[in-house]
Structures are given as C-alpha cells and as structure tokens.
Amino acid sequence: MIGGLTHGDVSLGCYTRLRDHIRCWEDLRDAPVAEIHELIRSVEIPEKKAPRLKAALQFVSASQGSLSLDFLGEMPADAAIIRLEKLDGIGRKTSAAVLKFSTLRKAVLLVDTHLLRVAARLGLISRKASIEKAYDTLMPLLPGQWEADDMDNHHQLIKLHGQTLCRPAVPKCGCCPVREVCSCFRSARRSRSGSRPIQSDRPVAPLRHPRLA
Template sequence: MLTIIPDKAGFVLAVHHRLYQVYGSKIKYLYNRDPLSELVDTILSQRTKNKDSAQSFTNLIEQFGTWEKVRDAPVEAVLEAIRPSTWPEQKAPRLQQILRLITERHGKLSLDFLAEMSVYDAREWLEKLPGVGPKSSAATLSFSNMRARALPVDSHHFRVAVRLNIIDAKIGEGKANRILENLLPASFTAKEVFDSHQVMMRHGQQVCFYYNPACAGCVLLDLCPTGQGLLDIKV
C-alpha cells in the first residue's frame, strides 16, 4: 500500500539533494550526439547492458558509416551488426522501420528539427514512432546535443521511486515518467533534470539493488519505508 506523502514535491527535492551529495560530482553529460544518433542508441539499449548496446552502436557506425546506409541495408546485415544487443531479431527491422518513417515524415533522415519545437511537442512527435515510449523520447532529447529538459526513467530510477513510496509500482515505467518529471521543481534547468535521473539511476545501480538492496548503508534509509521494513525483517 502506498503511504501518503503530504508534500510529495518537497520529498522528491529532499531525495534529490541527498543523492546529489553522493553522486553529483561524477555527473556529466555523457555524449554530444545529434538526436537521431541518440535515438538509435536508445533503441539498442532497451533491456540491454550498456557495454553491449555500445558495441552494437559502434558496429553500425563502423560497418555502415551513415544512418541512411543503415536504413537501406539488408536487414540481415543490420541484425549481424547489432547482435551484441538483446533481441537483435526484433530491433533490426524496427530500427530500419523507424529510420524510414523519419525520412518519410520529415523529408530527410534527421531529427535536428526537433530543436525548433517545444519539448512537449518534440516528445509527442517521437512517441508516434513504433517502439518509442516516454523513456526513449526523454532520453533522446536530454542525452543528445539538444540538452532538453526531459526526464528519462529507467528500471533503476523506477525501482528507487517505488521503494521510497513516491509512486505506485502498478503505474509502470511509462506513466511514471510524466509523474516523476512533474514532481521536480519548475525552476529546475535541463541539466538539473538530467542530474535527477542520473542520481536516482546510480543509486539503484550501486545501493538499491533489485535483489538484496544495501539498505543498512543507504543515505535515504530514514526516508525509505521499504528499507526500514527490510531491516526490521532481518533483525
């Protein structure tokens, strides 16, 4: 049962500040890619370890050189290039389908035009593409050289938010994306929104594990009913 938090936005901000004290000094924008390249990487990274999706992305660049050549290549060749990624049999045709649709709808294979749109409209445009949901649209705009104010929510971020009772697990990662973004201060810059995702994600990766979370040493323990409950059980 989700405990009611009277000032949820204030609670989220307090969590952010604590986690930023731990992880903030290590956070920098990861890439300077154009949004189309970032979208490709986001698709490859779905349910895939970072090192494997990175290898798949590198393979595409080295073997084809341009996204136009990836779009027009035999699907078998794309599949082989992205084989390190999870479910390459599904991702290869889906990736080519997306590249074709962008070309058809925009007239050329580029997403640079999204910079001229509001973040809301840009995300709506992206989410009309097959397999592109709230996480992927936010990551494309936030992680690329657009540096837009959009909050991705991955499985680690989602897990931490659920355990803190910020959101209910039943809503799923897709809907959580908008809810969690709306709980951040309106004054947050695009970089601060990016930082919010990074600190939640890193905490999930390094402390709030799926199995056997390290609750005893968690900086959020006094705020976390899940962690307190788990420690009570162990005692």
C-alpha cells in the same frame, strides 16, 4: 532502439559495429534489413529491432525531407515525446534519452530500473508502475527550472544510489541518507520481520558521482 533488454556493453558494441560498417545515417536507412540484423545480432530480439530501425529512419526522412530531428527542438518536451513514440519500437525511455542526451538537450526524466526501484521504495510511485506512469508521476515533482544538465546529474545520482545503497536484493537501508522519508524503511523498521535485513546504522556521506565531484 537497439539497446532495449540488452546489457550496455553489448549494445555499445553493436552500435560501434554499425558505425564501422555503415558510413552515414542515409546508408543505414537504405541498407537491407538482413544486413542491419547481422550487424546487431548480439542484442536481444535483433529480428524486431533491425526492421524497426530502418523504418524509423525512413519515416523521419520521408516526413522531414532529411534525417534530422532538429524539428523536435521547436516543440515542448511532452509534444516531442509523443511524436517520437509514434515510431514502432520507441517507448518512454528511448524517447527521453533522445531528447536529453542529443543536441536537443531537453529537460526530461530518464526512467530506468534504478529510478523505478528507488521511487517505489520511497513511496512516490506504485511498485508495479510502468516507465510511462512513473515518468508522468515524477516529472511534475521536479523543480520547474531544471535544465538538461540538472536532469543528467539527477540521473547519475539516482543510478549511483541504486547501485550502492538501494540495491535490488539487499538494500542498505540502515545507512541510506533518505531513510527517514522512505516508506520501505519505515515499514521494515516497524515490522523487523521482513526477509530483507536492514544493514548498518552507520551514517553515510552524501552520494557523490565522480563526474559530478
């Protein structure tokens, strides 16, 4: 909830500061909004995130009797997402991250800027698709037997692909391993007059993330 619109290093620093100054989730729930705001002041819009964080913890505590999300483990992933997104400040990216990276380990798709860009260029979603729309479109396309670990691997590989080849400004379409099924590459090859050049026709080895090697 504190990381939205904020660089990862900054949000991690704020999270670490919270952990250093507040002993447990119950103390964070009961802390004054002003104190929370001061601890996360480096993130974007801390004036909105501080009260949202406190309110979310209060809601979970009041509705479940304790600060635990274990009840979500008994729900189907779609129902758990809907439940989380009832909380102010939690959208599809945050709800998916909670379900996938926590001990709940649900097989859900984390849609970030890299996946939005890659999927749009492949022609799988609209370039203007929201995170919610992209999630609803792409989830049914993934193998039904995939588990949380498979979703993790998918996320890391798409992120690596977006950082190294399918970059925002000048994508390296010429050495992309999926260029023949890419709408963006086929369109650029037909016109050859686009503003973004096709770089290097040399073959490239399959993407391999260090964590997955």
